[in-house]
Amino acid sequence: MDISFKNEIATAIGRAVRSAYGDKLPEIYGAFKTDETGFDVFIESKLEIPKDIKLGDYAFPTFVLAKIVREKPVEIAGKIAGLLDNDSFSVAGPYINCTVSTSRVAETILPQIFERGGGFGGSTIGEGKKIVIDFSSPNIAKPFGVGHLRSTAIGNSLYRIFEKLGFECVGVNHLGDWGTQFGKMILAFIKWGDRKELEKEPVKYLYDLYVRFHREEEEDPSLSDDARNWFRKLEKGDSEAVELWNLFKDYSLREFERIYKILGIKFDHYTGESFYNDKMDAVIERLDKAGLTKMSQGALIVDLEEYGMTPCLLRKADGATLYSTRDLAGIFYRHESYDFHKAVYVVGSAQQDHFKQVFKVIELLGEDYADRLVHVGFGWIKFADKAMSTRKGTVIFLEDVIDTATRKATEIIMKKNPDLPDIEATAQMIGLGAIIFADLGVKKHKDVNFSWEEVLNFEGETGPYLQYTHARLSALLRKYEKDVAADVDFGLFQSLEEKALLMHLYRFDSVIEIAAEKYEPNFIAEYLLELAAVFNRFYQRKDTHGKLIKIISDNEQETGARMLLVAGVRTVMKEGLRLMGIEAPEQM
Ligand code: ARG
Numbered sequence: 001m002d003i004s005f006k007n008e009i010a011t012a013i014g015r016a017v018r019s020a021y022g023d024k025l026p027e028i029y030g031a032f033k034t035d036e037t038g039f040d041v042f043i044e045s046k047l048e049i050p051k052d053i054k055l056g057d058y059a060f061p062t063f064v065l066a067k068i069v070r071e072k073p074v075e076i077a078g079k080i081a082g083l084l085d086n087d088s089f090s091v092a093g094p095y096i097n098c099t100v101s102t103s104r105v106a107e108t109i110l111p112q113i114f115e116r117g118g119g120f121g122g123s124t125i126g127e128g129k130k131i132v133i134d135f136s137s138p139n140i141a142k143p144f145g146v147g148h149l150r151s152t153a154i155g156n157s158l159y160r161i162f163e164k165l166g167f168e169c170v171g172v173n174h175l176g177d178w179g180t181q182f183g184k185m186i187l188a189f190i191k192w193g194d195r196k197e198l199e200k201e202p203v204k205y206l207y208d209l210y211v212r213f214h215r216e217e218e219e220d221p222s223l224s225d226d227a228r229n230w231f232r233k234l235e236k237g238d239s240e241a242v243e244l245w246n247l248f249k250d251y252s253l254r255e256f257e258r259i260y261k262i263l264g265i266k267f268d269h270y271t272g273e274s275f276y277n278d279k280m281d282a283v284i285e286r287l288d289k290a291g292l293t294k295m296s297q298g299a300l301i302v303d304l305e306e307y308g309m310t311p312c313l314l315r316k317a318d319g320a321t322l323y324s325t326r327d328l329a330g331i332f333y334r335h336e337s338y339d340f341h342k343a344v345y346v347v348g349s350a351q352q353d354h355f356k357q358v359f360k361v362i363e364l365l366g367e368d369y370a371d372r373l374v375h376v377g378f379g380w381i382k383f384a385d386k387a388m389s390t391r392k393g394t395v396i397f398l399e400d401v402i403d404t405a406t407r408k409a410t411e412i413i414m415k416k417n418p419d420l421p422d423i424e425a426t427a428q429m430i431g432l433g434a435i436i437f438a439d440l441g442v443k444k445h446k447d448v449n450f451s452w453e454e455v456l457n458f459e460g461e462t463g464p465y466l467q468y469t470h471a472r473l474s475a476l477l478r479k480y481e482k483d484v485a486a487d488v489d490f491g492l493f494q495s496l497e498e499k500a501l502l503m504h505l506y507r508f509d510s511v512i513e514i515a516a517e518k519y520e521p522n523f524i525a526e527y528l529l530e531l532a533a534v535f536n537r538f539y540q541r542k543d544t545h546g547k548l549i550k551i552i553s554d555n556e557q558e559t560g561a562r563m564l565l566v567a568g569v570r571t572v573m574k575e576g577l578r579l580m581g582i583e584a585p586e587q588m
Contacts, residue, residue: 003108005100005506006058010044013060013096016083017043020076024069031068053500056090056097063094105502106565107490113505113568114486118575121508126167129341132334133159133169136265137272137347139176140252143207144259146381146396147348150448153439154378155346156265156581157521164579165516170338174330175272177249180320181210183231186244187223188213195247202251204397228318235277235320249274259399263432264581276329280321283329284314290365302361312357327358335369342372344519349377349445376519379447381439405431408456409464413588416458420587429583430456430464437463440521440580461529463582466573469532470584472539473570480552480563488561497538501565504534508572512579521580528576535569 018036021028029035032042047058062076069076073094081091088099113120135155138144159169188209189198198205217223234241253270260266284300287293292302298317304310313322334343345355355375363370383396409430413423420426434455441461442448454460458468477484493502508527515523541549551562574584 005105005108006044006047007040009058009060009098009100010040010047012084012086012089013080014040014043016080017065019083020079021065021069028065028068050095050097053496053503055092055095056099057499057503058098058100059092059095060098061095100503102493102495102499102502103490105499105506106493106561109502109506110488110490110564110568111486113571114484114564117571118578120571121512121575122164122166123509123513124166125513126162126165126341129167130338131162131167131169132172132338132340132343133162133346134172134174134330134344135159135346136260136267137174137176138256139181140206140249140272142176142181142210143203143395144256144398146383146398146401146450149398149401149435150378150381150439150444151346151348152260152263152265153436153581154376154444154521155344156263157440157524157579158344158346158376158516158519160579160581161512161516161521161524164512167341170269170340171267172334173267173270173272175249175253175270175274177272178274178277178326179323180228180231182234182245182248183227183229184213184217185209185248186230186234186241187227189244189248198247198251202248203255203399206248206252207395231320232318259402262402262428263436264583271330271333273323273326276326276333279329279333280325283325283332286332286365287314287328287361292361292364302357302364304357304360307360309357309360310353312361324354324358327354328361331358331362331373335367340369340372342374343369344374344376346376346378349379351375352377374519376444378444381448381450383450401435402431404452405435405456407431408452409434412456412458417588426585426588429585430467430588433463433467433577433582435463436580436582437466437525440525443522444520463577464588466528466532466577467582467584468588469535470570470573470577471586471588473535473566473573474586476551476566477563477570480559482560482563484563484567485560486564488564489557490561492558492561493565495538495541497534497541498565500534501531501538501569504531505568505572508576515579524576524579528573528580531569531573531576538565 017028017039018025029039032039034042043060046064047060050056050059062073062080065071065076066073071079077091077094077096081089081096084096088101090097090099116122133155135158136148136152138148155171159171163169185206192212193209213223213227217227230241234245284293287302293300293314294303295301296303296311299313300315301311301313304312312324314325314328315321331343334340347355352375355373359370359373359375362373406428409427410423413420413427413430438448438450438455441463455462456464458464493499504527511523511527515521539551543549551566552559577584
């Protein structure tokens, strides 16, 4: 934000502290390890947002000074406030509260949103820096289930968030397209497979084969050896094995891409595990040279016992490389190719140990970028609706979830608004909004308990609720019929409801920054829920006689000012939803 209210307030308080405690300044600066200018920054960092907006917009807790100046916080507050010759400051016990005038906030914020549109809230702090985001990364020989949905939703949102802050993002799909499971797939396909069937529904068909293999393997353990043999053949480039592997890969990729398209997601690179096949020897050589490797029961490992970790496996006794070897190769490759500011891995918390090990190995190599590798973990998705989860074990196919969501959203629209044009497209937006929000609506480390009733509720804390709020804002703008203009009388913004809404809009950019800093799209989700809540309080505002204040009234000036606010809220709602990867329908 060009104008920082916090900064202005901190400067004023800083000035007052300096004149109140001139003789104790060396002690104060010493206690906070700062100097005069740093002190104002320190004060700014201590400013809180009062729970009740009536108290003010920011509050400075004077406790932080009490020990150093050896006075009671209440006294300090009184003393400092007495020196703040401005009626926007007031004292409440140990706090110095500060109120920014509503018209000033409106004047600062609304023309900016009006001019920048969807660009509002963006910044250039990331300019010249690259963020590599490894996300989604499904496995080809296993289904694209809802388990990968969370990585897909979080990763896509982080991509958009970082991009908004000016970073250059590189989206990488580290497809699970290599490994011993391909030996099983090839063998299963040779034994029981059918190309025509594979073509029809490749991902499900491959999954069925996979399940069958594991079932039959229990009866006939010799299948395990045969499968290992097939993987060895594949690694050696045997033409039959390679042909089948390519077939599985092509069909699966085509299906994944179809799902990504529905979700509005693009990757910059599909560099899966097999991409690193020819880079394995170099990885092992490098670790050997650095003296990090060691043999253990025939396998080549990096011993990490000293750091309280299990060993990082590089090569099995049969010569096959592993998931971790390929991730090491991936890190080298990404560093060389992108010279990243951060390399982010959006992968379930179940793989936390894996990433700790791999990152530790990079650190042991003495690479300075080791601390720029970030594992963004997350919890599981659990389906409350048992009927959805019993499909051959516990796998739930993402595509089935998308279809169900769209169907259910269609049913809801048919009941609520059957005349809506283009019901199909809107239902898909709502269905996807529901699914994505189910993932981003809770903090990432928590598990998601998915239930259809909850995620599709237009009134709960859901994606469709936010989309519905956006549609209502759009309806208001359509009803207004005139063009919204930015040159309104900002003095007309007086009410607390407007103030709350304006202050919330003002905070959009800082929320985006926090979401990026913590790799947590949920901050955006919470922000938008609150935006919807404060908007509703504004929308339902009553006058002193208890009569609803209509947003569009006969008073042109007032209406014009309110519509500028409405347009601002709509812009931010739409942009916030976009940052989560959710579309905002105009009507629903
Ligand atoms: N394919 C893996 C899985 O489904 C996730 C890959 C994540 N990315 C990575 N670089 N390891 O478990």
